[in-house]
Amino acid sequence: MASFGLSALLDMSASAVLVWRFRNEQRDPVAAERLERRAQSWIVLAMLAVALYVGVQAVRALVVGSHPETSAFGVILPAVSLVVLPWLGRRKLGVASQLASAALRGDGILTAAAAVLAAATLTALLLNSALEWWWADPLAALLIAIALAAEGARIAVRHRFG
Numbered sequence: 548m549a550s551f552g553l554s555a556l557l558d559m560s561a562s563a564v565l566v567w568r569f570r571n572e573q574r575d576p577v578a579a580e581r582l583e584r585r586a587q588s589w590i591v592l593a594m595l596a597v598a599l600y601v602g603v604q605a606v607r608a609l610v611v612g613s614h615p616e617t618s619a620f621g622v623i624l625p626a627v628s629l630v631v632l633p634w635l636g637r638r639k640l641g642v643a644s645q646l647a648s649a650a651l652r653g654d655g656i657l658t659a660a661a662a663v664l665a666a667a668t669l670t671a672l673l674l675n676s677a678l679e680w681w682w683a684d685p686l687a688a689l690l691i692a693i694a695l696a697a698e699g700a701r702i703a704v705r706h707r708f709g
Contacts, residue, residue, distance in 0.1 A: 557597050558660075562654055564654075565586055565650060568582045568650065583648060583650055587653065589650075591699050593657060595699040595700075597692075597695055601692040609682060609685045625666070625669045628661065632658055632662035636659035636662055638655075639658055640656075657695075660694075660695050667688060671687060
């Protein structure tokens with residue numbers, strides 16, 4: 548649950564960076580490339596931070612055998628997120644494609660990762676409840692962390708050498 552919350556917080560901060568980027572570009576169109584690179588750097592840092600935190604928490608949970616606890620809030624938040632985040636992520640990726648913005652694409656991927664974490668959280672709660680598969684949530688989180696780190700690294704390499 549903490550991984551999902553941190554992911555959502557970093558996704559919101561990445562979105563705020565993009566709002567800053569596009570507002571400043573409106574005032575100074577010449578600075579568009581510089582603003583895109585700065586926003587892209589922040590998005591990559593956010594992706595890597597989420598990947599690191601989620602990965603560390605997942606490994607910790609697997610090592611100590613941490614069992615997820617079910618609460619109304621723990622079910623409602625990811626359920627509501629599953630209604631909003633997939634749509635929002637697709638919209639961000641669509642606009643990123645139209646604008647050729649790697650920063651916005653990264654933000655869309657962060658949003659999609661938060662949606663996948665929400666789905667994993669709900670699924671893990673169900674699996675733990677029904678089958679006592681306590682390891683389902685940390686294992687899913689670890690896989691998501693690896694995928695997010697790989698995407699962040701890919702963007703960073705393209706950004707630096709592309």
